[in-house]
Amino acid sequence: MWYKQSRNSLFFKIFINYLVIILIFAAFYMVAFTFLKSKIQNEIIQYNKLILNNTVERYSTHFTRIKNVLFQYSSNEYLVAFNSQLLTKNENDVNYLLAKKVIQNLQTDSFNPLFYLDNIVIYFNSNSFTIDKEGSSEAQGMFSNLYGSDKYTYMFWKEQFKLNQAFQLLPSAKFYKTAERSKGYELIPFSFQTFNGNYQIIAFIDISKTQQAFFGDDDNRQFMILGADNKIIYRSSDELSAAAMPAFETNQAYKLQKGYYYFKQKDTDGLTYVTLVPYANIASELRKMNLTLVLILIITTVIGLAASFYHSKRIQSPVEQIISSITDRNPLKVKSSINEFAFIHQKIHSLLEERDGVKNELASKQSVLTSFNYINRLKSINSDLSEWKDFIATEDNFIVVLYELNFRSAAYEELQIQVERASYYIREHIDLMVSERFSDSHTFQIEKNQILSVISGDTPIDNIHSLLMELKHHLDQDKKYCIVTIAISSKFEHVSQFNNAYLQVLELVQRSRLVEETQIVFQSRPLAPTFAFSPGQDQELNVCLQAGDKDRSLQLIVRCLDDMYQKEASVAQFRFFADAVISKVWKILEIFNVHTSASWELKPLMHRLKDCYTLNEYKLAFNSVIESATSLVRSKKGDTDPIVTYVMDILHTKYAEDISLDNLADKLNMSNAYLSVYIKEKTGVNFIDHLNDIRINQAQALLSGTDMNINDISIQIGYRNITSFNRMFKKRTGMTPGEYRKNNLQITSL
CATH class of the missing domain: 1.10.10.60 (Homeodomain-like)
Structure with a gap:
């Protein structure tokens, strides 16, 4: 018995409702958490795809830029002239000042921070002679002492003249200076030569600067560039190889294999760019998120339960006192810190007295409420007033007459009278004339410049026209101050069509002509298209x-x-x-x-x-x-x-x-x-x-x-x-x- 009473108590109901809300939010939280977890994993993958896409775009643009730089040298007038002299003149007759002009261009391009170049070397085959940003030297000395490499020797570059390949992006390699062989630096050679030409132009790209600028320096990610023949152009780690890459399906951008996410993309030049991201990185981020969200769920649930119990108790006590105040005509003051309960307690007994006052007030404002109810219906506003129910019960026909007042502000300034006051006088005059002719009519103001008359019953339209012509005569006497446009609706059969009647007279008013007198619009007229300048x-x-x-x-x-x-x-x-x-x-x-x-x-x-x-x-x-x-x-x-x-x-x-x-x-x-x-x-x-x-x-x-x-x-x-x-x-x-x-x-x- 006690359990049933407790179960039906306000405290129990409120507390259970709180618990249900907490459970609903917890369930929603878990569903959202599951969805968010999957979403975040996809976002991390998309983020890495975006990084690779940006890297590919930057590298591709950069290689194209280097191509343009190398190709421009083939039309350099000083280089062309110098090469011609090397081929046609004795060594003593060659004008080496031309080479100085070329060296100045090489310095400009080599030191351009956007090119990320270590140097540009022009190797002349006929004289085994090279020029670069530092000056000139013998080719063998250049490729042995200054740009020595186990892979790219002097003989390697010598053999390149026989291949007659225009552009070659060669795999990266370590280059050394003889005096500092322990300090090797990795460069990517990018060479260009004309067909059967006497010289080749070699740009040495500083891959460390390029990689830092285009890919970043995240140690957990690895990067690799493959040529069109699947040969490695560059790799950030010696452990990377083309053979270890997984097989990608058509249009597949990434793949998980052996604890790594492989992201691959190919550019327009046939180069393939590959990024490796350890799956442990993604899993670590998800684990951190899991722990954080679970901890938040536990804490919020505990706080919610404690708050539910506390607030249920706080609500129960003053409600019991309010119940007591309803049954007791002289109750004690409610002890509650909640302002609303104190307010309810103060007002609960005065409501009966106020109810009687409201009834008397409504009875005295019958006419005002009737006008208000007409406006509600005309503007499609629902109302439950009994007067409107009485009007519906009549089921009489009705006609709506709209009066639009167009005040001339300059003239009213001379009279020193407010427009609102003038509108009131005009409404009273119209109401007097209409109510004298038609007892079942009601005239009221719906806007500051609009007055409406509703004429009920089977009133002959000629009688309404006669009234309006008489009204026009009165209004025209004051046309200096106000021009009135009057529109008459069709006869409507049911009160539910009030809104349609109002829209009809509103449209008629807008179609009125430009005249300096009171205008009565009985029916709609076709209008010419909108006027505008050709x-x-x-x-x-x-x-x-x-x-x-x-x-x-x-x-x-x-x-x-x-x-x-x-x-x-x-x-x-x-x-x-x-x-x-x-x-x-x-x-x-x-x-x-x-x-x-x-x-x-x-x-x-x-x-x-x-x-x-x-x-x-x-x-x-x-x-x-x-x-x-x-x-x-x-x-x-x-x-x-x-x-x-x-x-x-x-x-x-x-x-x-x-x-x-x-x-x-x-x-x-x-x-x-x-x-x-x-x-x-x-x-x-x-x-x-x-x-x-x-x-x-x-x-x-x-x-x-x-x-x-x-x-x-x-x-x-x-x-x-x-x-x-x-x-x-x-x-x-x-x-x-x-x-x-x-x-x-x-x-x-x-």
Whole structure:
């Protein structure tokens, strides 16, 4: 009996829940540990593969670089002339100053830290004569005393002339100086000779420096290079051999054999690079990780059990006191350091009194809650208010009327009245007129500039039209201060369609015309495509703005405004066009380095465009904006850098052509590096970023203002590759051209 009571107690339940959570986390930890162990082992293998890949790339690049160095000597004018004299003249008639010129080149290349060379020796067969970075000497003395080797003797190099092989990467060997034979140093000979030539050029690569630079100095890893004939070119340990290597399957990059991981990779020259990593290294890392993670698991489990017991006890005691306080009308204070329990104890008896107060408050706010519930349904917000249930139960038809208030800020500044206050007066006036005609109606404000009327029942549409025409007469008396657009929805049969009704009137408002009076929109109308400048007009406007030509710039803009007005463009389309022109004006001002402090007077003029509701207002506002902008341009033209102006003119007028920094630098007799830094310093933006911004801005205008397909737009703005265009467009705008056009059409339709 005691056990059952204890098992059902709060302490037992909480403690068991803690234990279950600990076990779940422990199980997850073990699964994650197993996965992590395998993942880490793979990562270690991938890390060693990456090291070998980098080493192969560096060695391959280095050998190619040495090839180029050796090959360049075959066309060295001093070497060619000196060799010719050795072959055609007596020894006393040879101009050895030519050899001095060659020696200077040998010194430059030998001491180049990127080549990792010990020396470069040119061996002339006809005279048994050599030159290197130190000077000249007899060939036999060179290969016996200075670069003596058991493998590469004087006779070995002598025999190489008979082989007529252009390039030879020979196996590494120990080279000695006669006086210091105990101090041998390992070098890789890399030789080159022309067909039936009189000389061969031998580069001695310092393999110790090369190995340290390309592979590192980890003592646990071993390294080997094999030639195309499987002959060892270099090995870091004498124990390595080609015969001991395991057999690799096709495309197999590594293999475990006899306690070693063998990693193999072949380069384009046929050389094979092999790395050996002891498996003990990987196993050691995994063992360390195992011990660490197991120790962490044990410690966290013990801490979790102790904390579970402690917190279960801490929760049990105040809960028992709270239960007592519920049954006792005058309970003692709960003894707990937990603030929440103390708060619950203080508030538990006042909840009943607050409940009664809430009921009374809800009853007094019935009208406010009804308006709030309408807004919830219109914006697809769920609500459980009983008033909404009553409205659903009626199952009446309904019509939604939306009033959008477009306040003229300049006029309201004269009245010294806040827009919020004016909205309230207009809502009250509309509510009074609508409720007098239709008792089953409700008018409320849903946004700072939107008022909504919901008219329920089978109300004749003609009666609603008559009311709105009367309301229009009242509102037009104040059109100097506020222009109202009224949209009427279709008749909807069920309350679940409220959201659809709201979206319908919202779309109707956005399709309204540009008129200076209250406008009533009864039905939707087709709109012309989005208006924008043609590519030719766009370039012409750029030229006019950059020239500071107000009249020509304004003529282009007014012509487009008249065309839009004639084709009955919507208010949203006029605003989109205004935003596009303003964006272009700011871009021109940036080109001329017009700072914010100098253009402060332009910002309020641009803001006036947002308060335009007639064609004449748009023309006047654009006139002020263009006049101010071109004035700023003209004032800056004298201070404008001619080089930057020339470059920006080219970019804005010839962005569709194949423009490159090299071509512009050639025209300006400047290096491309200097021109790039110059543009960055003067404008704060790189040349290529300027070009891409101009092209993408033009692409946005074509996507939103024309029906051209994306491939044609890509070609017209200068991108010959559609993939490059898509990638750059998404980088600049965050979406693909297709997504941008679709999004723009949706915005325009609204």
